[in-house]
Amino acid sequence: MLLYIAFISAFSITSVLAMPLKKRDNDHNTSRCPNFCAGTNTTSDPLYICGDSRLGPVTLPTGIPLDGIAGLDSIYHRFGALCPGEFLAKYTDPTTGQFVYPPFSGFQIDTTGKAFTAKVTLPLGMVLDRFGSENGTYMSPGGASYAQRALPPTNLDALPGAAYPYNYHVYTVSRVMVVESGVIAPWFGQPGFGVQFLMPFNITSLVEQGFLSRLNLTADPDW
Secondary structure, eight states, rough: HHHHHHHHHHHHHHHHHHHHHOOOOOOGGGGGGTTTTTTOOOOSSSSSSGGGHHHHHHHHSSSSTHHHHHTSSSOOTTTTOOOOOHHHHHHOTTOOOBBBBSSGGBBBBTTSSSSSSSEEEETOOOOOEEETTTTTOOEEEEEEEHHHHHHHGGGGOOOOOOOGGGGEEEEEEOOOOEEEEEEOOOOOOOOOOEEEESSSSOOOHHHHHHHHEEOOTTTOTTT
């Protein structure tokens, strides 16, 4: 009997350990703030935290590659341990409510107080990506973590069924080009220190000119 009980106990423990643990989105844990949505533009919109699009989507990305970039398998924490209202008070203009971006185009500064950047040549076939529309001019090496990009949560916003979920776009370099490159400064409660490229034209223009080619994540899942 004792042997049987020991066997059942061991089987139960092994079974529990083998069960996948449900990951918890601590940034959306409303109990961590006395009034979670205080200081936000609260609406009934179910897509966004507190119904405020500036705070990003309620549900973070899942699946490869986005889960490891900005999802629960990544190092990204939306509000940098602040409550939503505190986060908005720190990083938005009190008059317009719009996000205030870091100086020096978001580049880390050197010991002389100047942006630490350099001209680099992007080789053919290099994979680049960005969270944001193709009207923008900033890109990063493909797969860089969202936390290292030091972007606001609103860059993850996309409507259900959007052609580019979470506003995520991936490209390959199809013509060699020279861009401004440098280390990303910490901002928006994120550590930064990834690499960003400031492109000579917006992404739409670079695609039209043949410098970039859009990568279809469905057709090319192993980029």
